[in-house]
Amino acid sequence: MIRTTTVPRPARVAAAMVGVAGVIALAGCSTGGEAGDSAGAPTTDSGASTAPSTSDAASYADGTYTGEGSYATPESVETITVTVTLVDDVITEVEVVGQPQKAESKQYQGQFVGGISEVVVGKDIDEISVSRVAGSSLTSGGFNQAIEQIKSEAAV
Amino acid sequence: MSAPESPAHATWCFDAIGTSWEIETTEALGPGIRARVTECIAQFDRVWSRFREDSLVTSLARDPREVGAPADAAEMLDAFVALSAATAGAVNPLVGRSLESLGYDAAYSLVDRGAAPAPLEWVDQLTWTGERMRLTAPALIDVGALGKGRLVDLVLAVLSPAVPGDIVVDAGGDMALRGGPVRIGLEHPYDARRAIGVWEVTDAALCASATNRRAWGDGLHHVLDARTGRPVTTYAATWAVAATAMRADAIATALFFDGGVELAHGWGVEWVRMTTDGRVEWSPGCAADLFTGPDIVDV
Numbered sequence: 001m002i003r004t005t006t007v008p009r010p011a012r013v014a015a016a017m018v019g020v021a022g023v024i025a026l027a028g029c030s031t032g033g034e035a036g037d038s039a040g041a042p043t044t045d046s047g048a049s050t051a052p053s054t055s056d057a058a059s060y061a062d063g064t065y066t067g068e069g070s071y072a073t074p075e076s077v078e079t080i081t082v083t084v085t086l087v088d089d090v091i092t093e094v095e096v097v098g099q100p101q102k103a104e105s106k107q108y109q110g111q112f113v114g115g116i117s118e119v120v121v122g123k124d125i126d127e128i129s130v131s132r133v134a135g136s137s138l139t140s141g142g143f144n145q146a147i148e149q150i151k152s153e154a155a156v
Numbered sequence: 157m158s159a160p161e162s163p164a165h166a167t168w169c170f171d172a173i174g175t176s177w178e179i180e181t182t183e184a185l186g187p188g189i190r191a192r193v194t195e196c197i198a199q200f201d202r203v204w205s206r207f208r209e210d211s212l213v214t215s216l217a218r219d220p221r222e223v224g225a226p227a228d229a230a231e232m233l234d235a236f237v238a239l240s241a242a243t244a245g246a247v248n249p250l251v252g253r254s255l256e257s258l259g260y261d262a263a264y265s266l267v268d269r270g271a272a273p274a275p276l277e278w279v280d281q282l283t284w285t286g287e288r289m290r291l292t293a294p295a296l297i298d299v300g301a302l303g304k305g306r307l308v309d310l311v312l313a314v315l316s317p318a319v320p321g322d323i324v325v326d327a328g329g330d331m332a333l334r335g336g337p338v339r340i341g342l343e344h345p346y347d348a349r350r351a352i353g354v355w356e357v358t359d360a361a362l363c364a365s366a367t368n369r370r371a372w373g374d375g376l377h378h379v380l381d382a383r384t385g386r387p388v389t390t391y392a393a394t395w396a397v398a399a400t401a402m403r404a405d406a407i408a409t410a411l412f413f414d415g416g417v418e419l420a421h422g423w424g425v426e427w428v429r430m431t432t433d434g435r436v437e438w439s440p441g442c443a444a445d446l447f448t449g450p451d452i453v454d455v
Contacts, residue, residue: 111421114437114439122352131338132339134363135329
């Protein structure tokens with residue numbers, strides 16, 4: 001069961017994505033050399049890959065991985081810590097701790113936002129009887145090849 | 157992921173424009189209609205793909221000029237005007253060079269060469285009428301914010317008059333439906349084996365966008381703020397249901413930015429979005445069944 005630990009306020013997650021995307025895309029290695037460290041991009045100390053849709057993909061060591069990062073916004077420098085727990089190549093827990101973002105005003109939300117939940121619970125897709133799944137675009141071709149190449153260079 | 161309650165159906169699977177397509181119909185599609193769908197996609201790709209050397213947008217980036225307006229130009233670029241205005245310029249059809257600079261280029265170099273903001277006054281560089289389209293600077297057009305949705309609509313329009321019964325056109329999670337209902341799982345952006353909710357959709361389109369899959373590490377992914385040239389960071393995934401896939405796709409993009417929910421309200425589009433730290437928000441009256449915790453905040 002995935003448990004996404006939320007911080008009290010929405011975190012400015014530059015680095016959350018950094019951490020998480022970095023963790024997902026780049027397995028078990030420093031990412032500084034792969035993607036460069038320009039423009040204040042955070043670094044991920046260590047990571048691992050999920051390969052969620054293909055169970056026979058490369059394996060990554062179970063454990064908890066933490067990445068810290070900072071990035072510059074027009075107003076400030078934001079910092080964040082992302083901790084990811086991996087079990088059998090699946091991210092079982094994601095924790096993000098960071099500075100609260102500048103939120104849209106309450107009045108604005110009241111007019112256009114129907115509701116907010118601080119906690120989302122992932123359910124196993126095989127258990128909810130759906131015929132389609134919508135998320136990030138399934139990709140094919142060159143993009144996946146490039147990602148696989150990066151992952152193969154990074155796998156434990 | 158079968159749907160035991162649905163009637164017999166046939167699914168045609170293929171890869172095109174860098175994604176996996178599934179077209180589901182009650183009866184198998186014959187070679188004639190398949191050829192027309194294939195040609196529809198190929199025509200769109202030849203004009204709008206920045207991943208093709210021989211596409212119109214690649215040619216225009218090398219040699220800015222006035223051309224006869226390609227099909228779909230006015231519909232898509234008019235929608236970009238609304239998107240750009242709603243998001244204070246964060247969504248911009250001249251963001252192609254910004255994506256390239258981060259490494260999401262035609263060669264998939266995936267090497268970050270730094271942030272490159274897109275031209276803010278893009279309507280000064282790109283103009284169009286129903287007949288003509290003119291680019292005055294060597295900018296690279298990228299219709300990714302809504303182009304796939306538009307193409308899904310086009311494919312459904314090819315199929316609709318020729319095919320009886322329910323139709324699902326699903327281009328890697330962006331889909332348009334005739335008939336239904338179809339139960340659609342909302343994929344957890346951090347774990348593709350899980351869903352954060354189910355949305356039952358009939359006679360409408362659902363498009364999704366997320367920053368996890370087309371990501372190449374260190375915070376780099378394909379949803380950029382055109383004003384900075386950097387990837388967005390607050391939201392991890394968005395979903396939108398609209399009458400057309402183009403509008404659903406456009407809102408799914410806009411929801412990554414301030415102003416997106418206002419445009420959704422104006423267009424009457426329902427939506428769900430998840431922040432990168434796991435919070436979920438939804439539109440007033442949203443029909444999606446979300447797997448949320450007990451502490452829902454009334455706003």
